[in-house]
Amino acid sequence: MPHSIDTVTGLIAARAAEAPGATAVIADEGRLDYGGLDALGRRAAAGLAALGVGAGSRVAFWLPNSLAYLGLYLGCCRLGATAVAVNTRYRSAEVGDIVGRSGASVLVLWPGFRGIDFLGLLEGCDPAALAGIRHVVTVDPFGQGGPARLPGHLDHAARVDWHDLAGAPAMAPADGRDRAAPEAHCNIFTTSGTTRAPKFVAHHQASIAGHAQTAATAFGYPARRGGFMCVLPFCGVFGFNQVMAALAAGRPAVIRSAFDPAEVVALMDEHGVTDINGTDDMLAALMDAAGGPAAMARTPFIGWAAWGTGYETLGRRADAAGIRFCGLFGMSEIQALFSARPADDPVERRLKPGGTLASPVTEIRVRDPDNGAVLGMNAPGELEVRGPSLMAGYADDPAATAAAFTADGWFRTGDLAQLDGPRSLLFLQRMGDVLRLGGFLVSPAEIEAQLQAGPGIAAAQVVGVPGPDGTRPVGFVTLADGAGFDEAALQAHCAARLARFKVPVRIFALDDFPRAMSPNGMKIQRAALRRLAEEALQA
Missing domain, CATH: 3.40.50.12780 (ANL, N-terminal domain)
Known part of the structure; x- marks a missing residue:
């Protein structure tokens, strides 16, 4: 396919025209060919347009991988609207922050996904953060049900079933509401916020x-x-x-909506x-x-x-x-x-x-x-x-x-x-995460590699802790099964292989490193390790 196709909906429409019966998606809910995926996006566009979504609108997707996700995304793209990504692992404060700051007018969620009460979690949001939501689209592919009424913070919004929304007549190619364009924003992803609120990364089609x-x-x-x-x-x-x-x-x-190895x-x-x-x-x-x-x-x-x-x-x-x-x-x-x-x-x-x-x-x-x-x-x-x-x-x-x-x-x-x-x-x-040690720029990975090469070490992380004599490296390790931990021996191991200013002043053994789920997978929380290191050195 030539790289000249410059809209998301144009990309899917081209595949549908080329091979409409070829399988496009195999999901928990079933499968769609490329013709069916294009049609689903056109129906979702018509359904979203009926809710007032149009060029410049934002729709918050608090939704796992699903046919509904793809259909609604293509619908947003066809209308010139933006899909705002919200991790399904996020909870009340995080969801409220993203929904409120993004100015989303529609929130999409799967109420019973993995047995979690997503509608109930909205009760914990700041009411002001949900004030701009006019419609809540609920996805319930397996008939799990859930409360018919939205939580109190959303009394002002209307609940819409995904199947009803997707049942709208498909938007025709010549429909005047079609605002798909190369320069139209279509995605907002969030950065991994640590010390401040996540930024909203916008991409156009x-x-x-x-x-x-x-x-x-x-x-x-x-x-x-x-x-x-x-x-x-x-x-x-x-x-x-x-x-x-x-x-x-x-x-x-x-x-798949959830990962089962x-x-x-x-x-x-x-x-x-x-x-x-x-x-x-x-x-x-x-x-x-x-x-x-x-x-x-x-x-x-x-x-x-x-x-x-x-x-x-x-x-x-x-x-x-x-x-x-x-x-x-x-x-x-x-x-x-x-x-x-x-x-x-x-x-x-x-x-x-x-x-x-x-x-x-x-x-x-x-x-x-x-x-x-x-x-x-x-x-x-x-x-x-x-x-x-x-x-x-x-x-x-x-x-x-x-x-x-x-x-x-x-x-x-x-x-x-x-x-x-x-x-x-x-x-x-x-x-x-880069450390300034002894006046030099040092990657923690260099020190981590030497720690991990030590006897009985399964994995290692290194962070820097400011002190009166400058930043000092502190190491954290996890141990191989049955291995013992000898801090002094591990420091000596590093000292024989690294410049003195790179040798960790302390090394601590942990059962596991602190981790958190990011939009792209599980990541080690280096900020939490820095706090542990600072507390340990002050003790």
């Missing part, structure tokens, strides 16, 4: 549709005929960009899945559930985001089973599947995050954070990006948008990286 086609071509998706497993949540760019790339390639997207392995066998991407913890669970490489070894490569430590052990375990894990890179502002390691790279290089750029027109450079100089190959600095997958900006925050771009139009990613080949990058760390 040209960037979403264009990147879906670019990623599909770069990773060879159109050349394969098997299913594409899509289990990461659509509320984050990792999961969302996967399903869009699968659809752009004309592949059957096998989606044994079920996913069975589905991979049933539907001949040849492509899957995931996080390190997700892929580890799949390998354990598979009991062998058969279900995963048919894939030419598996893209992975290694957010924990100990990932090289997992990657080498996969390699020994004939499964090629390839490091990926991306973020909400530039989209996921931004780059990937080639499958024919040596394993030592292939497992590292980063890789070759998916887009032939995207540009990257690395800048020294201290003096602003643009750096050459293999020199670590802040990664800057310019290209078609970039966000339109931070919604409703022009100051943050302006601050995120250089004067000559490059996006400051906030990531420490280095150029490691022609049009290739190596991701090292978030800039906020």
Whole structure:
């Protein structure tokens, strides 16, 4: 498919015109071909329009992966409206913040998903945050029921059943309400907020549709005929960009509302899945559930985001089973599947995050954070990006948008990286996690690698704690089964391999690292580790 299709609805309509009977989506609720998916989006557009949704409107999706999610998203795109992603793991305060600040007029949710009372959770929201909601669309694909009445905070809103909304006559191509356009905003993703409220990352249809086609071509998706497993949540760019790339390639997207490793392995066998991407913890669970490489070894490569430590052990375990894990890179502002390691790279290089750029027109450079100089190959600095997958900006925050771009139009990613080949990058760390030790810029990953190489260490994390003599590194480790912990011996191990200023002043053993679910998967909470380190050093 040519990359000239510059709207999301145009992308799906083109696939429907080309192969209307080809399977598009296999979901918990059933399956749709491309003609049916296009028609579902047109019906959802008509139903949303009847609720007053139009160009510039925002619809909050507090919804798991489902046919309803895709249908409503395509409906929003056809009307020129924006889908605001809300993680289903978020609770009252988080949902209220996103819904209220986004100005959404419609909220979509699945009341009984995973047995959770989502309608009840809205009672805990600040009433002011829900004041702008005029309609609540409830998705109940399996007849789980739930209260007919909305919670008190939403007495002013009307409840609409998804099946009734999707039963509207399909919007015709010449309908005057169709506002799909390349420059129309269609997605808002949230950044991972830590010390402040998450920012709203806005993308327009040209960037979403264009990147879906670019990623599909770069990773060879159109050349394969098997299913594409899509289990990461659509509320984050990792999961969302996967399903869009699968659809752009004309592949059957096998989606699931919740992740069950044994079920996913069975589905991979049933539907001949040849492509899957995931996080390190997700892929580890799949390998354990598979009991062998058969279900995963048919894939030419598996893209992975290694957010924990100990990932090289997992990657080498996969390699020994004939499964090629390839490091990926991306973020909400530039989209996921931004780059990937080639499958024919040596394993030592292939497992590292980063890789070759998916887009032939995207540009990257690395800048020294201290003096602003643009750096050459293999020199670590802040990664800057310019290209078609970039966000339109931070919604409703022009100051943050302006601050995120250089004067000559490059996006400051906030990531420490280095150029490691022609049009290739190596991701090292978030800039906020980089340590200034002994007057030098140090990636915690360098120290973590030495800690993890110590006897009995399963995984490691390093954070910096400010002190009167500057920042000091503090290590946290988890232990292999049956291993003991000797802090002094581990410090001596590091001292024999690292400069003195890099050796952790203290090392603590934990049962596990503090973690939290982000829109793109489970991540270690480094801020929580910093607090633990500060408290321990003050004791």
